[in-house]
Amino acid sequence: MDVLAELLDGTRARGGLFHQLLVSPPWSLRVQDGAPLALYTLLRGGGWITPAEGPPVRLDEGDVAVVCGPDPYVVADEPWPAGRTPQLVIHPDDTCTTPDGTPLCAELALGVRTWGQGTEGGARLVNGTYLLGGEVSGRLLAALPPVLVVRARACPCPVLPMVAEEVVRDAPGQQAVLDRLLDLMLISTLRAWFDRPGGQPPAWYRAQADPVVGPALRHLHADPARAWTVGALAAAVGVSRAALARRFTELVGEPPIAYLTGWRMDLAADLLREPGATVGAVARRVGYASAFALSTAFKRHRGVAPSAYRTGAPATAG
Structure with a gap:
């Protein structure tokens, strides 16, 4: 087994979470779930990811971002200044509240794994989250920045069409399907990131x-x-x-x-x-x-x- 495959084996999704968020500007959510790794893509529209440390990173339609936890970060329609209060907060138990703690999951529910305002012309954000990180993945996580983005124009993610279809399905074995899609998204994104022109992959890669x-x-x-x-x-x-x-x-x-x-x-x-x-x-x-x-x-x-x-x-x- 090659090194990347061995490291990724410790990061294999087991009950990973997938969500779809339908929103119109202005929108913002602070993610403080403590997850070791999460992937984001915009199937429609654009946005920004602002990590706890470092500059905001632009996310355009079809791009795939990998965010390394456990530090909190903000996903919004614009770069998020420090100290500004977001609209929604995502917690470790996969609940969504207002900044003052008022539960919002029921109010925002729109269907299978879908939340938001129900707008047709707004942004369509999909994310997948690894809930737990084994120590085997530590060497991999140490090689990644807080946020990395693989641009669709340079390297389109081959599994995005399937993700868009499966994230809203509720069929037998659906969790297994979503776990494998999350793994495929991660592997294809990391390979593209490491192999990009001018990239600086870790020494072991x-x-x-x-x-x-x-x-x-x-x-x-x-x-x-x-x-x-x-x-x-x-x-x-x-x-x-x-x-x-x-x-x-x-x-x-x-x-x-x-x-x-x-x-x-x-x-x-x-x-x-x-x-x-x-x-x-x-x-x-x-x-x-x-x-x-x-x-x-x-x-x-x-x-x-x-x-x-x-x-x-x-x-x-x-």
Whole structure:
């Protein structure tokens, strides 16, 4: 499995939310749901996304925006100045209120996953939201700006017509359909973003195209529990130990075993949150001989013991 696919696997939608909003200017909503990742597109009209930090980003018809949480942001028909009160507020429990807390979900409901003012000539905004982010996706999220936009004129999103049709349907298996559409939107948008002219994709993405480092990364991600050494990895890709170490560090920014350790810690963090997981079982799945060995490495890398992390204690990246 390639690196992007592995990272996206930890961001796979499971019960993701889709909404359609029909509005006419002036319109504005503050999103403070704490979600790690959300996608927005305007099937009609235009708007702006104003993150908590950084300049507002224009969104035109057919563009797709990826917004990284959990910080709140404002989506509106115009750039939103700091301190100005929006019309609507979106909360973590997927409820919509006025800024003073008055519920509005029932008043704005227009049909299946559709809210707003019911205007025909206004903007038609669709968004999909990932509710939970596994730690495996942390390396991906760290590579993204608060808001990124892929322009329709440069790279039209191939799944938008299907999204427009499915978001208002209520058929058997609909949640599974919407989850997969959300994943497809994210994958196609990120690939277009990373591959755009003049783009600066993360080192691990660029390195996948290298004839030496690319295969090495795929080996590490395919079998992270294996007792890899630089020599074994070099033999697997058919180069000398010194050549692999030099090339890998140059392109990825860290030596092969340091990269593997970080990836194992990301995997362990995700596995520790699974129901019924034990530190010993997780240790074996990510290449450590015992719970003690994993605990030592995890605490050194994350700043908290695995047992404490599993119960929700805050961690600091090593």
